[in-house]
Amino acid sequence: MNEDLQLWEWRERISNLYYEIRSSADAVAAWRLWCDTRSTLFRDHPQSPIEQADRKGFGGPTLFPYDPLLRLTVQLVPETSERITIATGVDGDLSMHAFARTAGLEDRLGGELTLYWIEGYGGGVFLPFVDGTSGTETYGGGRYLLDTIKGADLGVVRAGGVLVLDFNFSYFPSCAYSPRYVCPLAPSGNRLKGAVRAGERLPISK
Numbered sequence: 001m002n003e004d005l006q007l008w009e010w011r012e013r014i015s016n017l018y019y020e021i022r023s024s025a026d027a028v029a030a031w032r033l034w035c036d037t038r039s040t041l042f043r044d045h046p047q048s049p050i051e052q053a054d055r056k057g058f059g060g061p062t063l064f065p066y067d068p069l070l071r072l073t074v075q076l077v078p079e080t081s082e083r084i085t086i087a088t089g090v091d092g093d094l095s096m097h098a099f100a101r102t103a104g105l106e107d108r109l110g111g112e113l114t115l116y117w118i119e120g121y122g123g124g125v126f127l128p129f130v131d132g133t134s135g136t137e138t139y140g141g142g143r144y145l146l147d148t149i150k151g152a153d154l155g156v157v158r159a160g161g162v163l164v165l166d167f168n169f170s171y172f173p174s175c176a177y178s179p180r181y182v183c184p185l186a187p188s189g190n191r192l193k194g195a196v197r198a199g200e201r202l203p204i205s206k
Helices: 003-024 027-044
Strands: 072-080 083-087 095-105 113-118 124-129 143-145 162-166
Touching: 027 124
Parallel strands: none
Antiparallel strands: 072 095, 072 162, 083 095, 095 113, 113 124, 124 143
């Protein structure tokens, strides 16, 4: 299987995984499936961001325990003032524009987040963030919660502009694992003062 077919198959498996997450009524069971599936893909799949020499002994991404208090419901407020272009190496420039801002995270996490729409053919929702753990307990460049172009889609907005953001599904961009990747990181407005101790974290030193 050539690299294009491998990537296609990787994307299919991620999309199917997130479909199962969205379809589950049990958030903790869905999170366990997410953990187990990603561990298998990172260890065994040829498109894994883990370097080839390190895959055999890779036990999977390190995660905080599931915290139901970090499954949060927010209201989305329309936002249209910001447009960003980011250089992503050989993939060229990535352009995106803000389309919504959360309302409901400030009291719990010390800030609100902007949701971006990635421009270009098809487009997609992108939600990166930095928080109080970034650079110490988690990757310094921040984490992703939504990236629907890549299949990371936890669900659409409900009636009245309500959205559930489950930070237990936060994950590192591929550039956290390998210099082969150049990833778009969180803009300055997507920085939470609070510590989000959920989702992917750095390995604990022994």
